[in-house]
Amino acid sequence: MKIIYHCYGGAHSSVTAASIHLGLLPADRVPDSEALCQLPFYDRQGHDQHGHFFFMGRDECAHEVFFTARRSRLVVLENIVKGLADIFDIPPAEYLLVNVMQNVNWTMKLGGYLSRRCGLIKIGRPIVTLGTRLAYSQVADLVRQVKSQIGGYSEEYPVLQQKQFSLGRFGGRDSYGTPAGRQYAGQQQIVETAIFKFKKKW
Amino acid sequence: MWRLPFLSLKKSGNGKIISLGEDGQGNKVYALSVKGDGEMVYRLIASFLEISNLPANRLYLVDNCAGDNIFLWAGGIFCRSALLAPLGRLLAMAGIKKKYRVISQMVSRQKAGMGCTG
Numbered sequence: 001m002k003i004i005y006h007c008y009g010g011a012h013s014s015v016t017a018a019s020i021h022l023g024l025l026p027a028d029r030v031p032d033s034e035a036l037c038q039l040p041f042y043d044r045q046g047h048d049q050h051g052h053f054f055f056m057g058r059d060e061c062a063h064e065v066f067f068t069a070r071r072s073r074l075v076v077l078e079n080i081v082k083g084l085a086d087i088f089d090i091p092p093a094e095y096l097l098v099n100v101m102q103n104v105n106w107t108m109k110l111g112g113y114l115s116r117r118c119g120l121i122k123i124g125r126p127i128v129t130l131g132t133r134l135a136y137s138q139v140a141d142l143v144r145q146v147k148s149q150i151g152g153y154s155e156e157y158p159v160l161q162q163k164q165f166s167l168g169r170f171g172g173r174d175s176y177g178t179p180a181g182r183q184y185a186g187q188q189q190i191v192e193t194a195i196f197k198f199k200k201k202w
Numbered sequence: 203m204w205r206l207p208f209l210s211l212k213k214s215g216n217g218k219i220i221s222l223g224e225d226g227q228g229n230k231v232y233a234l235s236v237k238g239d240g241e242m243v244y245r246l247i248a249s250f251l252e253i254s255n256l257p258a259n260r261l262y263l264v265d266n267c268a269g270d271n272i273f274l275w276a277g278g279i280f281c282r283s284a285l286l287a288p289l290g291r292l293l294a295m296a297g298i299k300k301k302y303r304v305i306s307q308m309v310s311r312q313k314a315g316m317g318c319t320g
Contacts, residue, residue, distance in 0.1 A: 002253060051245030053253050066253065070246070073239055076217030077246065080234075083219030084250050087232070088260070 001063045002095040003146065004053060006077060009116050010069025011045040012108055012128055013100040013139060018056040018067045020143045027143065030136045033129040043115055043125050045069060061152045074099060098146055103138040107131030217243070229316070240265070264312050266305065273297030 003021065005014040019025045019039050036042055041054060050069040057065055070077040081097060084090070111128025114120045132139075147153045220233045236243040244263060251261060270278075274297030280290025298305075 048241070049245070051239075051242035051249065053246075053249040055253070064253070068246070068249070069242075071239060071242060073217065073242070076237075076239070076243065079215070079217035080219065080243065080246050081250060083217075083232075083234075084247065084254075087219065087230070088251075088254065088256055090254055094254075 001093065001150065003059075003063050003065050003098065003150070004081075004095060005065070005067045005098045005100050006070050006074075007067075007100045007104060008069065008071055009045060009047075009112055010050060010052075010054070010067055011041070011043050011116055012112055012132055013104045013135070014067035014069070015039060015041045015056075016132055016136070017098065017100045017139050017143050018065050020140050021065050021146070022057040022059055024057075027140045030133050033126070033133065036129050036132055037125065041067070043112075043121070043128060045116070047116070059153075061150070063150065074101070096146070096150070098142070100139065100142065103135050103142060105131050105135050107134060225313070227316075262312075262316070264308075266308065271297050271300055273300060 005017040005021070007014040016025065016036070016039070019042075020027050024039060025031050025035065041056070045054075050071055053066045053068045055064065055066055059065055068077070078097060081095065082092075085092060085095065108128050108131030111124045111126070111131050113124070115124025115128055118124070216235060216237055218234070222231045222233055224230055234243070247261070247263065251258070273293045277290045277292070277294030277297055280286040280293060283290070
């Protein structure tokens with residue numbers, strides 16, 4: 001199964017949820033700001049990468065965990081994923097879209113806007129990190145609900161985790177522009193496969 | 203014309219992929235409204251195909267290069283109101299007629315590029 005966490009900008013709440021899901025962040029306590037900032041993709045995604053499904057890792061049940069930004073187009077994301085799944089006969093049980101926006105507070109919105117939209121990272125990042133810490137328990141609860149909904153998770157197994165890598169330049173091969181005239185959909189893979197084992201603290 | 207499914211889309215229909223049938227070569231044809239967020243929608247589609255391990259050549263994304271004109275724009279706004287919908291439809295119809303040649307030429311080019319005939 002593919003579990004896709006999504007939010008407005010794909011830089012904070014969805015990254016945090018995906019990280020909790022994979023055991024990169026603890027689910028039972030609020031991590032410090034440094035732990036959040038060290039996450040791959042945290043406060044990194046640019047406007048021109050919105051819509052891309054970023055692979056975060058594979059959990060202990062071998063489910064693939066992704067996150068994406070869908071701006072304020074929740075319905076568009078849901079309709080497109082459903083439509084494509086119908087066209088290509090992908091069973092609905094193969095993917096799960098999880099909206100993390102419900103847990104985003106105003107502090108996160110303000111910090112995220114300053115950091116991602118205005119480019120004021122020095123001012124925005126501490127604010128959005130504070131907001132993430134304030135919303136952390138709700139995000140962790142959401143992940144817990146997702147896991148209990150899917151079922152099959154255990155406390156014992158290690159988590160296969162993806163190696164960290166740089167985001168690359170904006171508009172690079174991990175970001176697609178508007179097709180000029182006609183263009184094939186689908187491009188090359190942008191992430192590496194599972195690299196090392198990560199012990200889950202759940 | 204107004205029997206076409208995408209001309210009576212509600213707001214909840216944004217992003218809905220609408221099947222329009224098959225062409226002479228058996229290719230399935232769909233319509234999709236990207237509504238201002240075109241690049242994000244292209245990335246969504248391309249990325250979803252990629253993570254689903256679907257071959258890149260299974261889907262062509264064709265940008266309708268015609269763009270909006272004032273009639274289509276005004277028609278779209280009026281169509282949202284139940285009272286002004288008939289006027290909106292008239293305006294939208296005029297807008298489509300104005301762009302029809304451009305759209306038709308674009309379709310012909312795409313068909314020629316894909317090796318379709320007729």
